[in-house]
Each structure stands twice: as structure tokens, then as C-alpha cells.
Amino acid sequence: MCSHLNNNSLAGQIPPELSQIFTLLHLLLDNNNLSGYLPPEFSNLPDLRILQLDNNDFSGSVIPASYRNFSRLVKLSLRNCGLQGAVPDLSRIPSLTYLDLSRNHLAGPIPENKLSENMTTIDLSDNQLKGSIPGSFSDLPSLQTLSLKNNFLTGPVPTNIWQNMSFSTGARLKLDLRNNSFSSIQGHLNPPVNVTLRLEGNPVCKNANLLNVNLFCGSEPGEDKMLTNFNDSIANCPIQACPTDNFYEYVPASPLPCFCAAPLRIGYRLKSPSFSYFPPYIQPLEVYLTSSLKLSRYQLSIDTYSWEKGPRLRMYLKLFPSINVNHSSTFNVSEVQRIKHLYTSWTFPGSALFGPYELLNFTLLGPYADMKFENENQGISKGILVAVAVGGVACAVAMSVIITILITRRYTGNRHAMSRKCLSTKVSMRLGGVKYFTFKEMALATDNFNSSNQVGQGGYGKVYKGTLPDKTVVAIKRAEEGSLQGQKEFFTEIKLLSRLHHRNLVSLVGYCDEEGEQMLVYEFLPNGTLRDWLSAKSKRSLNFGMRLRIALGSAKGILYLHTEAHPPVFHRDIKASNILLDSKLNAKVADFGLSRLAPALEDEGAVPDHVSTVVRGTPGYLDPEYFLTHKLTDRSDVYSLGVVFLEMLTGMRPISHGRNIVREVNMAHQSGMMMSIIDGRMGCYPSECIERFAGLALSCCHNKPEKRPSMLDVVKQLEYILTMIPETESVSSDSVSSYPNSGKLLSPASSSASYVSTLNVSGSDLISGVIPSIKPR
CATH class of the missing domain: 3.30.200.20 (Phosphorylase Kinase; domain 1)
Incomplete structure (x- = not known):
């Protein structure tokens, strides 16, 4: 049994009762609004092969220790789920092939225990992991992808990760170690052509004495995303003998040389494959499909394939008729109907390696275009009668x-x-x-x-x-x-x-x-808009930690639009009144009425170039470059969000009495008067945190788009600032006085960071200079 409930709007806790469905093979709940905790009871499912819960909100939850007891799990994907705690030891899962725990808040070292030898994909990127790369990673012969980018890992880069691998089967290893703290190389830095190594953002890239290091510290060249014509055994066949304009073509792997036939064309997609690089698995997939369809191997040709977000693998297949006594060049009606039924009735046998599939299209062209299927004709007649009846009722x-x-x-x-x-x-x-x-x-x-x-x-x-x-x-x-x-x-x-x-x-x-x-x-979001909470008329207040979490949630929502939405989206109207708060004060970005689809993504998920559009948006939040050039980019959204951050810092509106918040805060920052314009209702906060947040907000509002951080950088910086403040500072507004009578600088003994009240700094306490026109609240 398979449960495919992904890409919906399901909310709330995952029912632990699902663990009582002992026949469950695939559980796909990704891309929903689920929250709560991960049910530890799932490990009791005896036949579960795929558990995929990406892009949900299990904030504060940890990966249950019981998950190491899965007996037949092949794929575990928990990407972007708000998970905390340590990376679990999954070495006891004998069949585990695909592990994705990226874009969470996992911390601590990576477990040293050896994972399954079947492992093809390990993605632990965008977490807060520390320590070194485990030596056990050098003993994974089937590994295709190891992504550890955007963590705090240290130590040397072990080259024996690829030295113990055999690439004789056309395998490939993609090793992404960007933006960590690797300082040296352990061994000789001379990987084979089958290995892609990325080291940008590590101290090792600054080592001019290290041979070849510059080869791995630049941007990665674009990769082919489409492969065509796997078979070239028909290169010597005469063109005239098989006219392609009549929808006929040579069968690429035919045992009879230059056998010309009309294929059935099928669009097919693997929804959750347990690998990230396809070529080594082309032959096993061909065996799986032809045996399921009761066809010979030569009757199947994988025409093209491409990876999509998910990741999902889309491909276009051609099925050719068999070479029989009559050498018929087409399928007969019963064969076409049989094959179509197998695809549309989901009767393929389950596969842990290839996962669930979906039929995209079953195209009947050329000699098949006018085929009539007896049962379908009857169905059409019944359908017409039903339609008439339903239409009458509807009227x-x-x-x-x-x-x-x-x-x-x-x-x-x-x-x-x-x-x-x-x-x-x-x-x-x-x-x-x-x-x-x-x-x-x-x-x-x-x-x-x-x-x-x-x-x-x-x-x-x-x-x-x-x-x-x-x-x-x-x-x-x-x-x-x-x-x-x-x-x-x-x-x-x-x-x-x-x-x-x-x-x-x-x-x-x-x-x-x-x-x-x-x-x-x-x-419906019961706590209204962020603008409502920041208003001077509001009777409610947000402490600094809460504001920081709201900033992070907003940035994550926009990062999803830029890099995870399909197709990507530029919001174009980010402002405090378009950021809503739920019952737990979690931020949710709203109002996509002005959104524009972004251009197609480049490699590594970067949003390219721009969209030319008529300028629309809200004054005060508009990117000046966008206003002048009409070129909308992802950095236009970064600017608007930076203005929101400045609102959160000062409580002021973007434009007030002819004054622009970006210009005024810049003046205060440059003159050393920053503390005098901070919103007085934030209570106490670590001074270093407020400085970092202010610096981030101003960098987002830089006049030149190329000087602004990407939305991913914004998310990472906000996550880092959050680690600098105690958990109690960001949980509830109830413990923070809306208007404290006085503030004091906490001594270092009280905390590892300096705290300052928003009401104890006056102009006389600061360096003299230009007084900003924004008055302290």
C-alpha cells in the first residue's frame, strides 16, 4: 500500500495511527503544512521503503532515535522540516540508499558509524554541523552525491572518499563541501574525471601553495540535463527506408538489423527515486519496465530524461512492436490497449529503487491515432448519458x-x-x-x-x-x-x-x-499583520528574539519562492503588512497578486538575470534599481525585505513625513547613533545581535543589487544570529514588558553576550555627530 499525499495543504500533526497500516510501502507527505513531531512509531512499519516528509514544519522536533530500527527503508527524505538535534545513527538500516536531511537546524558531529554500502545520496547541507568528515564515508562504493555545504565542518578534506571507489560502471561522485571551514587536504588533490569537487568558501581555497586547489574553488560549469539517443546501432541504416514523417523509425536495439516500426510514445516520471545520478541505473530500469510490460528488452528505448524539482526524474519512452513472423511494424489494437491499461491502472510491481511513478502522457500518433477500443467506446456512450444526467441536475x-x-x-x-x-x-x-x-x-x-x-x-x-x-x-x-x-x-x-x-x-x-x-x-491568520504589531498604537509588543524569528520565517518563505517553487517566483510586493502571523507568531508571507514568474533556474538553483516588467509595488519598499531599470530580480525582493527588517528594528514606517527609513537608518549607523533609533518596546537584547541584524538589514538595502546578499545568505545569517541569543528571549511576548521602566547593561557574568535595554541610550551617551531626523521611539 502506498500513501501519496504530497503537494497539498494538509496541516497539523501526522497521525501516529498511520504506523498501524503494516502494508504501507511509500509514505509521501512532502510539501504540506504539517507540524508537531515525527511519529517514532513509523519505525514499526515492517515494509516501509520510502519516507518523504520534505518542506513541512516540525520546528523544535528531533529525528526519533527509533528511526535507526527501520528494517527495509530505502529512502529517508526530511529536507527543510525545521528539525533540531543531532544527525541520528542510521547505520543499522541495511537497505538505506538515499538520505536527505538538508535545510534543517541539525547540530553536532556527523556520526562515524558506517552506513549501508548501497548508499547513493547523502545530503546534510544547510545545517549547523561541526566536526570533521567521518572516515566511514570513504567506504561507500555506490555513492553518487555527498553534499555537506553550508555547515561549520572543519579538519582536512579526505581524498580517500573517491580513491576507494570503482568508476568502471559509468558511475559518478558529486562532492559539495562549499562554505565550511576546511583548511587542508588529506592526500593528493587529483580526483578522476568522474568526480566533481566543490570547495568554494573554505579556508583551503586561500592556500596558494596547494597544487590544483584553484580548479575546485570556482563556480561549477553547467551540466547536461538531457541525454538523448542512448543507442547508435542504427547509424548505418538507410534513411529512405524508414520515413520519419510517417511516425516510423528504426528500432535502436533490434536483433533484426534496420527494423523499421512505429513506436508508442509515453511520458513517464519517477516521483521518488533512490538515486541522484541516472546512467548507472538505466539498464536496471529497462529490465524493470520491460518485465513489467511483458516485452523484450529491445522493444524499449529511453528517448530522453531530465531531473526535476523534488527530485523527480522525467523521461520519455518509446515502445516498439516485437519482431514476429509477419514482421509487423505496428502494435495491434489489443496490444496497445493492454499496455495502456498496465500504465493507467498502476499495476506495475513495487520497486524500492525506482519508487512510485506517474504516467504523464500516452500519445497515440501516426498509425495509432485512429484506434478505437471497444470497451472505451462503450464507456464513452455511458459517459455521455451520465454527462447529460449530471448536466440536467447541475442546471x-x-x-x-x-x-x-x-x-x-x-x-x-x-x-x-x-x-x-x-x-x-x-x-x-x-x-x-x-x-x-x-x-x-x-x-x-x-x-x-x-x-x-x-x-x-x-x-x-x-x-x-x-x-x-x-x-x-x-x-x-x-x-x-x-x-x-x-x-x-x-x-x-x-x-x-x-x-x-x-x-x-x-x-x-x-x-x-x-x-x-x-x-x-x-x-486565516489570527494574529494579523507584522505591521499591526509594529504600530505605535498596538497594545501588544514583540521582543527582539521574536522579531528575529519572524524575520527568519519571512526570509525562508521568500527563499522558497526563489529557489524551490516550480517555476520560481519573484514576489514584488514584500512589506510588513504582507507578513502575517499565526497563533504561535510564526511568519507567513502573503499576497502574491503582484508576483511574477522568474526565468528558469540555472545550475545550483541560482535565479538568473531578471524579468522586465512595469514597475509595481509599494512606495518605500521598492528597489531603486528596479524602479529605474524596470528589471525585476531576486535581489529586488531582498531589498524590500531589508526595509521590513529596518521597520522591525525601529518600529517606524518606510516613509514618514517625507523621510525615508533606509536613508535615515544609514545616517544613524554611520554617525554611531544606531542605538538611539531602536524601537523602545523590544526590551533587552544582546548588543552584538542587534548590530549584526542592523548590518544585515542595511546590506539588504544596498543601492547596488550585486552588493546585496542572496536570500539564502540572509537565511543563514539570521539563523546564526538566533544561535547567539538564549531560547527564553524568543518564545513568548508574555514574559517581556511592553514598556519597561528602565534598562541596564547586563554584566558579562550574566550572559555570554552583552545585553542592552532599548531605553537606556540617549544621544548624550553616544559619539557626537550628525543627528538623524528619525526620533527615538
């Missing part, structure tokens, strides 16, 4: 709804403008995978859009708090007449929003496109 329901709405509107006196009535004549489209709401459901949820339920208003329209029949509380954004989009544009936006799943992004619940209305339904 009756629609008429009832229309009459009800007309009566309701007449009774309440609420009438739509003529433009909305014109739009209501359009037939509403439906999008798969996104919940559709009727206008009546929206009206009932908001008490007919009662003003008492209005919780916000922006350029798009009004936002209402609504309660669905199942008691789910939602935020309903109702477009005003001047903000209505064309139906195509509206559905393009919904498709974009429905693909975005991250714990630091506001989740789309559904939409309404009826009665000339356009509404988007989001999860």
Missing part, C-alpha cells in the same frame, strides 16, 4: 442557486454593478486540485459580507473573516470592481498559488468565480 441546481441569490439580494438591497452582471454570464471554469466555492457559500461564511467581518482592505479589495460549514476559519479576499481580472489571468494566478506550499507562505484554500465575483480563500 436545476444552478437555477435554484440563481433564484436564491436574486431573492437574497432583493431582500437585502445589495446589487452588483452592471459590469459584474455582464461577467456573471460567463461559465465558471474549474481547476483540478483547488477547492471551488460558490458565491452563496462565501456569502454564508461572511454573514453576507457583513462589515463586522471585514479584517482588512488593500488595493485588490476587502478581506473578510469567514467560517465554512466545517467550522474552518478562513480569510476571503474579495476583488473590487476595479480590480477584477480577465478570467484567463485570474485562473493563471490561482494555478500559481495552488503550486506554492511552504510553512512560511499563506496557504490558498480555494477560490470563487461566480456572479461576476472573483474571490480568493486563504487560511
Whole structure:
């Protein structure tokens, strides 16, 4: 049994009861909004092969020690889950092949115990790991990828990692050690061509006396992402004898030379393979597919393949008819129907190595284009009858709804403008995978859009708090007449929003496109916007640690848009009022109405170049370079987020009485007056932390985009600053006085860092100089 519940909006704790489904083979819950803890009971599942929980929020949770007791697990992927604690010892899992624990908060050393010899992928990047590379990593003969980048690892780089490997089967090793503290090389730095080694950002790269080190300290050249025409045994066949314009071609591996036939073309994707480099596994996959389809090996040709986000492996296959007595060059109807049924009915045998699959397309071209399948014809006839019946019921329901709405509107006196009535004549489209709401459901949820339920208003329209029949509380954004989009544009936006799943992004619940209305339904965030909390009128306050966590959550949400969303997205309107807070004060970035799709990603996930666009956004948050050149880049979002950071530091608005917050904070920083403009409601904080945060905010707001940090760098710096403050400083606002009467500098004996109150610094205590025009709060 397989449970594929990924790429949804599931929230809350993973039910431990899933561990009672003893036949479970694959558990895919990645790209949801799950929280809580990782159920330790999962290790009791006797046949579980794949556990994939990437991109959820198990903040504060650790990887259960019981997970080392998995008996048949092949793939464990917990990337970007907010996990803490140590990397567990997984050496007792005999079949483990793929391990991804990247983008978490794991700390401590990497366990020394030897992992399974079947291991192909180890990704521990973007954590807080210390110590050296375990010697046991040099005894993994099948290793393809070892990524340890963006940690705090030290010691020498052991070259015996690749010296004990055999590359005779076309294998490859990608070793990524960037941005650590490796200072030397252990052995000779002369890896074979099958090894890709990256050392940028390590002290060893500054060692001019080390031979060849410069070869591994630059950017990696682009890699081929597509492989075509694996077989070239048909190179000498006459072209004229097999006309390609009639959808025929030579069978590449045919035992009969130059056998010409018409293939079936199939789009196929492996959703969770247990390897990261495909060539060594091409032959095993061919055996797996042909045996499952009851075909001979020569009948299958893998035409092209490419890796996608996930990681998932997309490929296009060609299936050729067998060479029989009649030398038929096409499949007959029954064969085509049999093969199609095997793919569409998910009857392939399970494979721990290749994981679950999905059929992307089954294209019938050329001699197969007009094939009629007997059962399908009957199904079509029945389908037509069912469609007619459903259509009749739908018309009756629609008429009832229309009459009800007309009566309701007449009774309440609420009438739509003529433009909305014109739009209501359009037939509403439906999008798969996104919940559709009727206008009546929206009206009932908001008490007919009662003003008492209005919780916000922006350029798009009004936002209402609504309660669905199942008691789910939602935020309903109702477009005003001047903000209505064309139906195509509206559905393009919904498709974009429905693909975005991250714990630091506001989740789309559904939409309404009826009665000339356009509404988007989001999860409801009870604590409002960050701007509300920073306002001088707010009765609630955030201490420094809480502000830092909100900054980190916001940065992680935007980093996901830039590097993990498919396709990548530039937000274009990041501001404090578009950062919402849930019941635990976790930050969620909202309002993608101005978002633009980014260009295709380059190697290593870097967002290339820019998008040319008409300038839109909010004054005070706009990147000056974007305003002048109309070139929107990922660094434009970095600038806007930097302005938000300055708001969090000072409590001020981006533009106030003609003063710009970036210019004013820069003046205060340069004149040594920084402490005089810090928000007085943050309580006490480590002085070094406030300096680092201020420096980061100003670097984000640099006039030149190339001088700004990337969003990944922003996340890493915020995570580092958070490690410098005690945990108690960032848990709850209840323990922090909104307006302390006095502050004092804590002695070094009190803490490892100096703390300072936001109210004990005056202009006279600081170096004299230019007095900034922003007044201290």
C-alpha cells in the first residue's frame, strides 16, 4: 500500500495511527503544512521503503532515535522540516540508499558509524554541523552525491572518499563541501574525471601553495540535463527506408538489423527515486519496465530524461512492436490497449529503487491515432448519458442557486454593478486540485459580507473573516470592481498559488468565480499583520528574539519562492503588512497578486538575470534599481525585505513625513547613533545581535543589487544570529514588558553576550555627530 499525499495543504500533526497500516510501502507527505513531531512509531512499519516528509514544519522536533530500527527503508527524505538535534545513527538500516536531511537546524558531529554500502545520496547541507568528515564515508562504493555545504565542518578534506571507489560502471561522485571551514587536504588533490569537487568558501581555497586547489574553488560549469539517443546501432541504416514523417523509425536495439516500426510514445516520471545520478541505473530500469510490460528488452528505448524539482526524474519512452513472423511494424489494437491499461491502472510491481511513478502522457500518433477500443467506446456512450444526467441536475441546481441569490439580494438591497452582471454570464471554469466555492457559500461564511467581518482592505479589495460549514476559519479576499481580472489571468494566478506550499507562505484554500465575483480563500491568520504589531498604537509588543524569528520565517518563505517553487517566483510586493502571523507568531508571507514568474533556474538553483516588467509595488519598499531599470530580480525582493527588517528594528514606517527609513537608518549607523533609533518596546537584547541584524538589514538595502546578499545568505545569517541569543528571549511576548521602566547593561557574568535595554541610550551617551531626523521611539 502506498500513501501519496504530497503537494497539498494538509496541516497539523501526522497521525501516529498511520504506523498501524503494516502494508504501507511509500509514505509521501512532502510539501504540506504539517507540524508537531515525527511519529517514532513509523519505525514499526515492517515494509516501509520510502519516507518523504520534505518542506513541512516540525520546528523544535528531533529525528526519533527509533528511526535507526527501520528494517527495509530505502529512502529517508526530511529536507527543510525545521528539525533540531543531532544527525541520528542510521547505520543499522541495511537497505538505506538515499538520505536527505538538508535545510534543517541539525547540530553536532556527523556520526562515524558506517552506513549501508548501497548508499547513493547523502545530503546534510544547510545545517549547523561541526566536526570533521567521518572516515566511514570513504567506504561507500555506490555513492553518487555527498553534499555537506553550508555547515561549520572543519579538519582536512579526505581524498580517500573517491580513491576507494570503482568508476568502471559509468558511475559518478558529486562532492559539495562549499562554505565550511576546511583548511587542508588529506592526500593528493587529483580526483578522476568522474568526480566533481566543490570547495568554494573554505579556508583551503586561500592556500596558494596547494597544487590544483584553484580548479575546485570556482563556480561549477553547467551540466547536461538531457541525454538523448542512448543507442547508435542504427547509424548505418538507410534513411529512405524508414520515413520519419510517417511516425516510423528504426528500432535502436533490434536483433533484426534496420527494423523499421512505429513506436508508442509515453511520458513517464519517477516521483521518488533512490538515486541522484541516472546512467548507472538505466539498464536496471529497462529490465524493470520491460518485465513489467511483458516485452523484450529491445522493444524499449529511453528517448530522453531530465531531473526535476523534488527530485523527480522525467523521461520519455518509446515502445516498439516485437519482431514476429509477419514482421509487423505496428502494435495491434489489443496490444496497445493492454499496455495502456498496465500504465493507467498502476499495476506495475513495487520497486524500492525506482519508487512510485506517474504516467504523464500516452500519445497515440501516426498509425495509432485512429484506434478505437471497444470497451472505451462503450464507456464513452455511458459517459455521455451520465454527462447529460449530471448536466440536467447541475442546471436545476444552478437555477435554484440563481433564484436564491436574486431573492437574497432583493431582500437585502445589495446589487452588483452592471459590469459584474455582464461577467456573471460567463461559465465558471474549474481547476483540478483547488477547492471551488460558490458565491452563496462565501456569502454564508461572511454573514453576507457583513462589515463586522471585514479584517482588512488593500488595493485588490476587502478581506473578510469567514467560517465554512466545517467550522474552518478562513480569510476571503474579495476583488473590487476595479480590480477584477480577465478570467484567463485570474485562473493563471490561482494555478500559481495552488503550486506554492511552504510553512512560511499563506496557504490558498480555494477560490470563487461566480456572479461576476472573483474571490480568493486563504487560511486565516489570527494574529494579523507584522505591521499591526509594529504600530505605535498596538497594545501588544514583540521582543527582539521574536522579531528575529519572524524575520527568519519571512526570509525562508521568500527563499522558497526563489529557489524551490516550480517555476520560481519573484514576489514584488514584500512589506510588513504582507507578513502575517499565526497563533504561535510564526511568519507567513502573503499576497502574491503582484508576483511574477522568474526565468528558469540555472545550475545550483541560482535565479538568473531578471524579468522586465512595469514597475509595481509599494512606495518605500521598492528597489531603486528596479524602479529605474524596470528589471525585476531576486535581489529586488531582498531589498524590500531589508526595509521590513529596518521597520522591525525601529518600529517606524518606510516613509514618514517625507523621510525615508533606509536613508535615515544609514545616517544613524554611520554617525554611531544606531542605538538611539531602536524601537523602545523590544526590551533587552544582546548588543552584538542587534548590530549584526542592523548590518544585515542595511546590506539588504544596498543601492547596488550585486552588493546585496542572496536570500539564502540572509537565511543563514539570521539563523546564526538566533544561535547567539538564549531560547527564553524568543518564545513568548508574555514574559517581556511592553514598556519597561528602565534598562541596564547586563554584566558579562550574566550572559555570554552583552545585553542592552532599548531605553537606556540617549544621544548624550553616544559619539557626537550628525543627528538623524528619525526620533527615538
